Amino acid sequence: MDARFVPLFVIIPLASAFLIPLFAKLWQRSADLIANAVGAVLAGLSVYGALSLFTGSQVLVYRLGGWHPSLGITLAYDHLTALVVLAVNIVGLCALLFAVRYLDHYTGRWKFYALFMLILVGLNGVSVTGDMFNLFVFTEIAAVSSYALVAFGTDFDELEAGFKYMVIGEIGGAAILLAIALLYAKASTLNMAVVSQVMAGFGRTPLFWLIVAMFLVGFAIKMAMVPFHAWLPDAHPSAPAPVSALLSGVFIKVLGVYAMSRVMFNVFGLSRANAAGFFNLLIGFGVLSIVAGGLLAYAQKDYKRLLAYSSISQIGYILIGLGIGNYWGIVGALFHILAHALGKGLLFLTAGSVEHATGTRDLDRLSGLEKRMPATAWSYLLGSLSLAGVPPFAGFFSKFFIIVGALSADMYWLAILAALFSTVTLGYLVKVANRAFFARRDREPTAAREAPAVMVVAMLGLLVLTIVLGVGFKPVVDRLVGPAANVLLQGLGYAQGILGM
């Protein structure tokens, strides 16, 4: 299969990030058009990419400039990449569509789109790259643009949140850079495939574990694993809603979960059989995230802040799925990446819609919006049922597979915890539905109206995909998530595909 489309995931948004300001000088609204067109092209491309893997090839490799792997940068597109890229660009497209009207509140429309495109560059770049330093660069591109977008509203709270996010985020970046430096000192190359071959002959020395720990710190900050989470509940609610949707939906998963699992499984060759301690650590911190995130979410009174804590809790599910380390556990975790991307993206969009209509996110001040905004209300409700793990929505299957994985590995307490906190999830998400949408108090918010059509279309798009992913889980598991889990499970076998052996 031809791999020539792979660099387009980076090139298209990168080019448009610089074209948007140019064209916006000529015609303000061209920014909307270009950004949405790029979003649609990227989404189409990611679907095309996923389909092109269905024909049987395991990995598509693109060598930049035709250089040999140990010298040049390699881009690799396997099932795992396809899955993540699909999530990024679909949520990205819906967020862009939503932004068209949402940005009426803000000035500097083209700045928003340019930064948004840069985030897409970073996320797609991290997903397709096969090079360690390249990974770091793309991580930082995404991170730096997200710092700016969190502070996009330029109110006191937003600037403060953006600043805190930046400081903590850069600690993570520094940790990753340190780890890469140590790795380079040891392996003399940064191509993932070559590094992984070197690592195969590298003992489990303290230095090895130091590198692992430094990577883990960096990725843990990016994914907001408890106790590295503190920046997220400030940052995600402060960002404009489409950005929150992208940040909570895919950002933390690509920079955090995807990058970590790629490095740990495929580059360092860790697996439950040879590094049980590492996997137990993932489970331990995953449980901590589920519990702390879930309980804190229950205590929130701010619509978006509650959703932000919920993201921390749901990241915990992905972590325990990976930590269980068997086929079903990893399938569950990867499926949850998809399900949570769609579901949480949707919920943040509804938050944006409510904020757009009422000007507030305070659950104590909102009520009875269902009468005025039925599409938003029901999108929220069904999306939250998906996240909680209720069939026939996508979230059901991720929780289900994780529980299957846990019980296959005889981790009974983990399965019980996962099931129990599904109820907690249900509890705090329904709390928002009740307060904001279905409660009928006397104080009707004045002049609240249903969101404009494009915003509704963006929300319904995500909702429909959530249902499609739930009802049609079979082809997705068979063709995409299952092979992606096998990519992780094959460990060092990854290098063979890249190097063409």
Added chain:
Amino acid sequence: MHTFVLMLLVPLAAGLLAYSVNRLRNEFSFIGAIVALYYAVRVFIQSRHAEVSYELARVAGIPVALRADAMSGFILLCVAGFAVLILLFSLRYMRDREGARGFFFFVMLGLACSNGVLLAANLLVMLFFWGALLVVLYGLLLPGREGSEKVAAKALVIVGLSDFAMMLGIVLVAVRYGWIDMVPSAPMPLQEPVAIAGYLLIAAGALAKAGSMPLHSWIPAAAETAPASVMAYIPASLDKLLGIYLLTRLSVNIFDITSNLAIRNTLMVVGVVTILGAVMMALVQKRIMKLLSFHAVSQVGYMVLGIGTGIPVGIAGGLFHMLNHSVYKAGLFLSAGSVEMWGKTDEIDELGGLAGRMPVTFLSFLIAAMAIAGVPPLNGFVSKWMVYQGVIELAREGNKLYPVFLVAAMLGSVLTLASFLKLIHSMFLGQRPAALARTREAGFAMWLPPVVLAAVCIIFGVFAQIPLQGFVYPSLPFFVEPIGTWQPVLATLLMLASLGIGLLVYLFGTARRTTAVRTFVGGEMIADDEESRVTGTAFYTPVKHLPILDELLKYGERGAFDIYNWLTGALRAIGLISRQVVDRVLTALFESAGAVVRLAGRGLSYIQNGSLPLYAAWVFIGATMFLLLLALR
């Protein structure tokens, strides 16, 4: 397309159509339900003697298949039948209510999901549809009086909790024994811990759906806010049918409940506690719907008790009671709905004397009430009688507890009768309050369903062999001995004869010649007016003053036995503790770390804005933990 697929798609399509069009919405859903009923009848006939199965797909070795046998055929028929009757009633009842649009959609969605549950060939497929019913539950409970959204959330969390427990149980069993067929060739013994844990977890889901204690508390809460047709659809018929269906499948087909005495006793204790606890609460209620809803809980106890006996006749009794309960409880909710609609209230105090105004409703309510109280020869009596027989049979096995179960079950029956006497008196007899002077009989669409249901109560009682031979016995994989010495037809004739003699005595005897005098108390004539009206609410207030019981009832009224209150209370407590205590301790700890940072770098001192050093400190502590755990082992 295969009939099974149509049974899922047709109600769904009808529901979507009814939701999206503005006019004729009721008619669309009604037609959809009729079509579903037609398919149900077809499946029922096809599957009576041989099971029909249909495989849709296969995921990682798990067959996604649908299948119908005698039991699912029987219950499919019931579900579709109730949906048709309730929709017919709702044509008028829901017409001008807010939320009618959602109501018709969710009723049809509920029908589709229930068909899925009943047609599922294995536990995974069953779980899929079972869970989807959560949406239906929430959606149906949302419209209604003030506060309905809280009730909907409560129901969602309680039933959600049990659904997740069930998911855990199903996966637990599946990982150990494979994806279990709903009807395996032979039931598994309940001996291994995995099997027992799986059974208990799945049964918890089934019991919560059916509304058994301690997972019942959303039902009475729903009664306060939800419209009558929702109550008749969800807690009265659909949930009972599905919950008891699953419990029977689980106890008879999948596992062999007879192999574990402890589990049987547990189930029976749950049953008896449910019967008595809920009926006590019912006695002291002041609102019709709430009173009926406590009976909807109480009656589940009989079904659980019957299945818990593990004796064939008891299990058959439990299953038959499920059918009977759905019939009379749906009838009761619907007739009460008519009364409520015309009376504009369901407060017992404000009703009375409606028998003359709404004779048809009165008669159907009376028959259904007699049936639920277990008055022979109605259907409720027959199934309770079978349950009792099952309990008595326990004696042969040497179960020392059986007298307790038997006495408690009979006592429950007596108390049920008592609370319905109160209800009938205060709704239909006694004096009519002035506000109800213009009340009249509801229209055809509203009285027909209760009348049909009341007729079914009589037929299933007098000719009990019809439903037993037609529905119940073929569903069970074992031979059920004929029910004792009870000859329903003969007994009915004898009863009718004695009633006839009584009537003759009344007509020709002295009893007819009564003298009516005006009420005379303490030297004062009391006018026959609003002020001196005797209502029924106070009938059983003495119950409230019994020692021990009064305390329990008081707590019960306040929601002390409500598992939802326990859960949310625990969450709130944890939230409070974590905010007040843990956060403060952590802040204190990290502030000292922050001080170190502040001293260390002058540059950093500019960016001290409260909690950032705290965040950073967390990161460093986490990093240290990673290093300790990974590198320095």
